Amino acid sequence: MSRGGFLYGLWCLGIIGVFLAASVYGYSPFANGGRAAPRVGGGYYGPTHK
Amino acid sequence: MSEGVQPAPAPAVKPLSCPACGASIELRAAGYTVTLVCPYCSSVLDTANPDVGIIQRYSKAARELEIPLGTRGTLKGVDWEAIGYLRRSEGGTYPWEEYLLFNPYHGYRWLVTDGRGWTFGTMLTESPKYGGSDGLIVDGQPYKSFFRNGRAQVDYVLGEFYWRVRQGEEVETADYVRPGFMLSFEGNEEERNWTLGELLDGKEMAEAFGVDEPRKWRPGGPPPLPHQPSPYAGSASTLGKLALLGIVALFVLTLIFGGSRNEREFEFSVTPGGGEVSRTYGPVSFDRPWQAVTIKAQASGLENAWVDLDYALVDRKSQTTYAAYAIAERYSGRDSDGAWTEGSRGATTKLATVPAGEYDLVVDASGQNWGFGGSSGPVPVTISIAQGATFWSNFILAVILLLVPAIIVLFRHARFETARTAESDQGSALANMMQGDEDE
Numbered sequence: 001m002s003r004g005g006f007l008y009g010l011w012c013l014g015i016i017g018v019f020l021a022a023s024v025y026g027y028s029p030f031a032n033g034g035r036a037a038p039r040v041g042g043g044y045y046g047p048t049h050k
Numbered sequence: 051m052s053e054g055v056q057p058a059p060a061p062a063v064k065p066l067s068c069p070a071c072g073a074s075i076e077l078r079a080a081g082y083t084v085t086l087v088c089p090y091c092s093s094v095l096d097t098a099n100p101d102v103g104i105i106q107r108y109s110k111a112a113r114e115l116e117i118p119l120g121t122r123g124t125l126k127g128v129d130w131e132a133i134g135y136l137r138r139s140e141g142g143t144y145p146w147e148e149y150l151l152f153n154p155y156h157g158y159r160w161l162v163t164d165g166r167g168w169t170f171g172t173m174l175t176e177s178p179k180y181g182g183s184d185g186l187i188v189d190g191q192p193y194k195s196f197f198r199n200g201r202a203q204v205d206y207v208l209g210e211f212y213w214r215v216r217q218g219e220e221v222e223t224a225d226y227v228r229p230g231f232m233l234s235f236e237g238n239e240e241e242r243n244w245t246l247g248e249l250l251d252g253k254e255m256a257e258a259f260g261v262d263e264p265r266k267w268r269p270g271g272p273p274p275l276p277h278q279p280s281p282y283a284g285s286a287s288t289l290g291k292l293a294l295l296g297i298v299a300l301f302v303l304t305l306i307f308g309g310s311r312n313e314r315e316f317e318f319s320v321t322p323g324g325g326e327v328s329r330t331y332g333p334v335s336f337d338r339p340w341q342a343v344t345i346k347a348q349a350s351g352l353e354n355a356w357v358d359l360d361y362a363l364v365d366r367k368s369q370t371t372y373a374a375y376a377i378a379e380r381y382s383g384r385d386s387d388g389a390w391t392e393g394s395r396g397a398t399t400k401l402a403t404v405p406a407g408e409y410d411l412v413v414d415a416s417g418q419n420w421g422f423g424g425s426s427g428p429v430p431v432t433i434s435i436a437q438g439a440t441f442w443s444n445f446i447l448a449v450i451l452l453l454v455p456a457i458i459v460l461f462r463h464a465r466f467e468t469a470r471t472a473e474s475d476q477g478s479a480l481a482n483m484m485q486g487d488e489d490e
Contacts, residue, residue: 023303028402
């Protein structure tokens with residue numbers, strides 16, 4: 001395997017490792033917990049498509 | 051098929067005296083050389099007969115060559131001696147150089163360069179086969195058309211050759227390529243020649259003949275050689291396979307650690323415009339050291355109204371609170387475009403990294419109507435809470451990060467290939483001619 005392929009393999013392992021750790025800890029940067037979900041329209045209530 | 055021109059017995063080096071300038075010169079392939087260009091006065095001499103005659107008289111100093119004639123080097127395990135030099139061009143543009151190599155037991159070969167790399171050429175003794183759609187086949191390998199209808203002329207000549215070479219000589223040319231190899235055609239009314247060229251490694255060439263290694267291709271610089279393999283092609287393939295493996299691994303991990311269990315449900319009612327309702331549900335136990343928590347709300351009868359939901363998951367022991375917000379909203383109506391609906395009566399909220407323990411879920415809910423067609427009366431709201439969650443957003447983010455280097459390599463590969471093929475005038479004229487020959 002080339003040097004580039006080896007480095008990319010390491011990159012993949014790193015990503016998978018971080019993903020595995022996040023899965024074990026139930027972590028996601030996209031989780032809703034701890035913050036209010038942003039609303040479209042900055043606080044306006046009602047339909048927004050019209 | 052790709053055998054070179056094979057001379058029979060080994061020739062001897064023969065000393066000569068240039069009839070034009072009187073200089074003492076050597077004939078390196080005596081017995082095979084037909085034309086010799088004096089390295090001192092550049093006169094073209096006829097060596098086919100014992101009395102060396104002058105074909106063209108010159109009195110100009112020979113130019114210095116990158117590989118001086120007489121230099122020996124080993125290529126492909128064979129010792130070669132540079133005996134002839136041609137400088138050629140297409141009507142004075144796109145110049146390139148060709149060195150004629152000779153070995154008494156292996157015959158003649160060519161070293162071709164235009165400064166971007168060196169190609170080791172072997173003359174073919176058979177014409178290539180027609181390979182369909184602009185392609186030719188040699189030794190089972192397909193070659194794609196790259197240049198057609200070219201015209202090459204000899205601008206400068208030095209050394210000795212096995213044919214009558216002269217300045218200004220013109221031939222028609224065409225080139226076919228596959229990565230690392232170029233199939234070149236040269237022909238005129240009298241003969242057609244095919245040469246199979248193999249791109250040499252810069253180091254191999256430097257070691258063999260002491261020439262400088264060609265510069266690596268850089269974006270914005272001169273284009274790569276037509277038969278130069280993309281330096282990214284191998285990496286792109288490896289990276290593609292690794293990326294695929296990585297994506298499969300991420301998907302499997304998502305399935306293993308995703309999903310939810312131990313779902314509990316409770317229900318209450320909210321009246322839009324009727325003030326805030328607060329409910330506490332518990333205890334809810336989470337047994338893993340850390341987990342995500344999924345809270346789903348479903349307000350089935352909601353119409354042209356919304357329900358704000360403030361969640362607080364409170365650890366009974368430490369009173370640590372994990373807060374989140376959700377909204378269930380549903381709107382509908384009719385306008386000039388017809389009936390429309392917007393929003394969802396359900397809302398899913400995910401809490402991250404909640405430690406093990408016993409919790410109470412506190413829900414503060416308040417509803418409001420939109421306009422005058424909103425829900426009248428209490429709206430039932432069902433809340434479910436479960437241990438675990440599937441974060442597909444994590445999966446997508448990880449896949450994007452995984453693919454970034456692969457996409458960069460793919461982009462570089464595409465950029466290289468675009469630069470490589472930019473000068474091509476791909477066409478099928480010669481291939482058609484070859485097909486015509488085979489049909490006959």
